[in-house]
Amino acid sequence: MKIYRGNIIFTKQKDSFEVFEHGCVAVENGRVVAVAPNMDPWKGQDAEVVDFGDHLLIPAMSDMHVHAPQYRNQAIGMDLELLPWLENYTFPEEAKYADTSYAERMYRRFVRDLWRFGSMRVAAFATIHLDSTRLLMNIFREAGMGAFVGKVDMDRNCPDTLCETVEEAVRGNEALIAEFKDPNALVKPIITPRFIPSCTPPMLKACGELAQKHQLPVQSHLSENTSEIAWVSELEPESRNYGDAYNRYGLFGQTPTIMAHCVWTQGEELELIKRNGVVVAHCPTSNFNLSSGMIPIRTFLDMGVKVGLGSDISGGHDLSMLRMMVYAIQVSKMHYQRDKTKRFLSLSEAFWLATKSGGSFFGKVGSFEPGYEFDALVVDDADLNHSDYSPLHRLERFIYLGDDRQIIHRFCRGQEIPEPRIQ
Amino acid sequence: MKIYRGNIIFTKQKDSFEVFEHGCVAVENGRVVAVAPNMDPWKGQDAEVVDFGDHLLIPAMSDMHVHAPQYRNQAIGMDLELLPWLENYTFPEEAKYADTSYAERMYRRFVRDLWRFGSMRVAAFATIHLDSTRLLMNIFREAGMGAFVGKVDMDRNCPDTLCETVEEAVRGNEALIAEFKDPNALVKPIITPRFIPSCTPPMLKACGELAQKHQLPVQSHLSENTSEIAWVSELEPESRNYGDAYNRYGLFGQTPTIMAHCVWTQGEELELIKRNGVVVAHCPTSNFNLSSGMIPIRTFLDMGVKVGLGSDISGGHDLSMLRMMVYAIQVSKMHYQRDKTKRFLSLSEAFWLATKSGGSFFGKVGSFEPGYEFDALVVDDADLNHSDYSPLHRLERFIYLGDDRQIIHRFCRGQEIPEPRIQ
Numbered sequence: 001m002k003i004y005r006g007n008i009i010f011t012k013q014k015d016s017f018e019v020f021e022h023g024c025v026a027v028e029n030g031r032v033v034a035v036a037p038n039m040d041p042w043k044g045q046d047a048e049v050v051d052f053g054d055h056l057l058i059p060a061m062s063d064m065h066v067h068a069p070q071y072r073n074q075a076i077g078m079d080l081e082l083l084p085w086l087e088n089y090t091f092p093e094e095a096k097y098a099d100t101s102y103a104e105r106m107y108r109r110f111v112r113d114l115w116r117f118g119s120m121r122v123a124a125f126a127t128i129h130l131d132s133t134r135l136l137m138n139i140f141r142e143a144g145m146g147a148f149v150g151k152v153d154m155d156r157n158c159p160d161t162l163c164e165t166v167e168e169a170v171r172g173n174e175a176l177i178a179e180f181k182d183p184n185a186l187v188k189p190i191i192t193p194r195f196i197p198s199c200t201p202p203m204l205k206a207c208g209e210l211a212q213k214h215q216l217p218v219q220s221h222l223s224e225n226t227s228e229i230a231w232v233s234e235l236e237p238e239s240r241n242y243g244d245a246y247n248r249y250g251l252f253g254q255t256p257t258i259m260a261h262c263v264w265t266q267g268e269e270l271e272l273i274k275r276n277g278v279v280v281a282h283c284p285t286s287n288f289n290l291s292s293g294m295i296p297i298r299t300f301l302d303m304g305v306k307v308g309l310g311s312d313i314s315g316g317h318d319l320s321m322l323r324m325m326v327y328a329i330q331v332s333k334m335h336y337q338r339d340k341t342k343r344f345l346s347l348s349e350a351f352w353l354a355t356k357s358g359g360s361f362f363g364k365v366g367s368f369e370p371g372y373e374f375d376a377l378v379v380d381d382a383d384l385n386h387s388d389y390s391p392l393h394r395l396e397r398f399i400y401l402g403d404d405r406q407i408i409h410r411f412c413r414g415q416e417i418p419e420p421r422i423q
Numbered sequence: 424m425k426i427y428r429g430n431i432i433f434t435k436q437k438d439s440f441e442v443f444e445h446g447c448v449a450v451e452n453g454r455v456v457a458v459a460p461n462m463d464p465w466k467g468q469d470a471e472v473v474d475f476g477d478h479l480l481i482p483a484m485s486d487m488h489v490h491a492p493q494y495r496n497q498a499i500g501m502d503l504e505l506l507p508w509l510e511n512y513t514f515p516e517e518a519k520y521a522d523t524s525y526a527e528r529m530y531r532r533f534v535r536d537l538w539r540f541g542s543m544r545v546a547a548f549a550t551i552h553l554d555s556t557r558l559l560m561n562i563f564r565e566a567g568m569g570a571f572v573g574k575v576d577m578d579r580n581c582p583d584t585l586c587e588t589v590e591e592a593v594r595g596n597e598a599l600i601a602e603f604k605d606p607n608a609l610v611k612p613i614i615t616p617r618f619i620p621s622c623t624p625p626m627l628k629a630c631g632e633l634a635q636k637h638q639l640p641v642q643s644h645l646s647e648n649t650s651e652i653a654w655v656s657e658l659e660p661e662s663r664n665y666g667d668a669y670n671r672y673g674l675f676g677q678t679p680t681i682m683a684h685c686v687w688t689q690g691e692e693l694e695l696i697k698r699n700g701v702v703v704a705h706c707p708t709s710n711f712n713l714s715s716g717m718i719p720i721r722t723f724l725d726m727g728v729k730v731g732l733g734s735d736i737s738g739g740h741d742l743s744m745l746r747m748m749v750y751a752i753q754v755s756k757m758h759y760q761r762d763k764t765k766r767f768l769s770l771s772e773a774f775w776l777a778t779k780s781g782g783s784f785f786g787k788v789g790s791f792e793p794g795y796e797f798d799a800l801v802v803d804d805a806d807l808n809h810s811d812y813s814p815l816h817r818l819e820r821f822i823y824l825g826d827d828r829q830i831i832h833r834f835c836r837g838q839e840i841p842e843p844r845i846q
Contacts, residue, residue, distance in 0.1 A: 075823035400498035
């Protein structure tokens with residue numbers, strides 16, 4: 001057993017923080033045994049104590065939606081609108097991932113940067129390419145970080161370089177699933193139809209069958225912007241709404257499912273999300289950058305819809321889940337400005353979204369309650385703590401002002417994760 | 424004469440960048456003489472050449488609205504709404520500035536951090552306290568940075584500790600004006616009635632007379648949120664709108680004037696701003712954090728209203744004008760999402776706002792055109808430039824992803840500015 005000491009902060013529930021000033025968290029076999037305000041519970045026991053002094057000790061964060069192969073395009077081309085941006089930036093870049101040596105150079109940097117910003121669990125889109133997707137999974141595995149990685153499936157409305165047949169898609173997925181079949185592994189496959197406009201009905205059907213057959217989770221995009229929604233209703237006239245289009249193919253909560261964006265989700269679609277337990281990946285920076293809109297998150301939370309936060313590189317420009325919390329609060333404040341019954345997100349709610357709520361997709365992850373996997377960050381905020389702030393004010397300043405510089409240790413499943421090597 | 428070489432980027436006008444890859448800018452007596460793609464114009468001349476290699480060389484930025492004494496409150500208390508936040512955080516903190524030793528410790532850190540983030544010109548609110556306001560001005564002067572610093576004037580709707588009489592306010596302002604009277608100095612006073620709700624008509628009248636008598640600029644707050652606007656219309660029933668309330672006291676463009684926020688400015692008030700040449704300080708992070716709203720900036724720019732960007736610490740949480748550019752673009756994209764005729768801000772427009780447009784309040788500042796004061800930043804973005812980006816993509820990545828780490832030299836009025844000392 002190891003006992004870590006520090007200023008421990010986490011959220012059991014969204015409305016309040018648990019704070020243990022100079023407290024202790026005991027960890028055994030990668031999991032939290034207990035949290036306590038002092039060493040009393042372990043008096044006389046044989047435990048190694050690691051004292052982080054006055055540093056903050058918080059759960060690591062989960063990035064619920066990110067496109068790994070768009071890492072090179074992070075923070076460029078923001079002057080373009082969605083369609084020319086996809087044509088000029090996204091698709092040509094993803095096509096490069098046919099080349100595994102290019103993929104390795106970029107994917108190693110990408111994983112290193114997730115590490116820098118303290119995201120220890122990730123739900124990532126790769127590309128259609130089997131070899132570079134396998135490479136990304138191995139890079140995560142080598143790093144010791146947790147990830148669901150999806151080989152992207154798409155067979156319409158995309159350039160030839162990124163099109164495949166349904167048979168190719170199924171074969172590629174089956175190969176990865178066979179290689180990464182340990183259900184307890186940190187890195188696992190996830191079925192990833194790009195989105196309805198990129199997938200023919202046979203492709204969607206095949207994806208649903210793969211998820212069902214192997215009991216694998218699913219990730220895709222939903223109701224990101226109004227033109228896209230109109231397009232989907234043309235492509236899938238038999239579906240009652242965009243979400244129903246996935247649902248009809250067994251891709252909407254039949255196995256654990258993440259749907260990114262859901263900016264315009266309401267009414268029947270929202271009820272279906274709730275009923276099926278679909279997890280919404282809220283990606284606020286992306287929703288700003290691509291002029292998508294502002295998610296009505298209070299409505300989602302009031303209904304009990306599951307929500308996590310996503311960076312959505314490269315629609316989003318920032319890998320830091322700290323920044324995602326800030327943006328999520330700010331989006332909620334714009335709804336509150338117009339309708340005072342839509343209470344804005346509190347700091348604890350934003351923190352809970354980025355840790356326990358998102359983390360629940362990966363198992364018992366994102367909290368320090370007993371039984372949770374010990375995914376943690378040690379934060380040395382001395383440079384931000386110039387005026388003797390309280391632990392919660394220190395956390396707030398770290399969330400609003402901090403960056404990778406303050407994160408001095410990172411743990412995933414109880415192991416300290418060293419800086420992943422880049423090329 | 425000195426010639427600085429580097430990848431030079433600036434904006435002459437808002438719609439496009441001037442780019443000189445491995446170009447030259449010649450500086451004499453603190454001002455730009457010329458910019459050229461190479462050394463040819465200065466062949467055989469006696470000039471010292473400083474070569475910044477592959478680094479970016481861009482104009483420094485101007486922060487058009489910031490509350491220096493709220494520095495300690497940066498990024499805390501964001502869960503509170505405006506009124507309890509003012510009562511619990513803002514006013515108690517400002518009251519501490521009666522103590523000049525506290526003020527010195529905080530103001531030195533504040534100025535050092537402005538320096539870190541590359542803001543070489545600032546329009547700052549201090550507090551009502553003469554001595555600590557003088558101290559702040561001297562700290563800016565010692566640093567070699569440019570600032571308009573306002574002793575805040577207020578005499579109603581504020582705690583006793585921050586109330587003064589009109590006579591005290593006039594006496595304090597006159598004292599500072601006498602001490603800082605060099606019109607060519609980098610640090611100068613600015614008349615600063617806090618905002619209409621904090622100032623009785625006699626106080627507003629006295630402020631207008633001070634500005635007129637000494638031909639000094641003015642700064643205050645305008646139309647930040649809807650409750651405030653309703654309050655002002657009760658307090659100043661004879662005014663046609665909030666802006667007109669300032670205008671009637673000679674505080675609205677009679678001398679150069681900055682009005683912070685203007686989120687809800689429209690109609691007659693907007694026309695008055697335009698007619699009087701009032702400069703709008705757009706503070707997008709603050710407008711999110713305080714649930715104020717989203718400024719319709721395209722309307723302002725289309726009308727030719729002058730706009731700059733402000734951090735508004737501590738309503739805003741971030742001192743970086745890079746982040747202000749990103750947020751300004753994102754706010755404009757939310758208007759564009761609803762009305763496609765309201766084109767969103769381009770990167771060059773956002774850059775122009777933070778440099779040349781805001782800088783114009785300080786003189787010929789914020790561009791590298793001949794005659795402009797050489798306020799510049801040298802940006803070593805090697806850590807962000809991992810994949811051979813073009814100079815403009817490098818600038819875009821620096822704006823979206825960069826921070827103080829990439830800024831390796833800072834110039835103000837031709838002088839390199841070393842790190843200001845803190846206590």
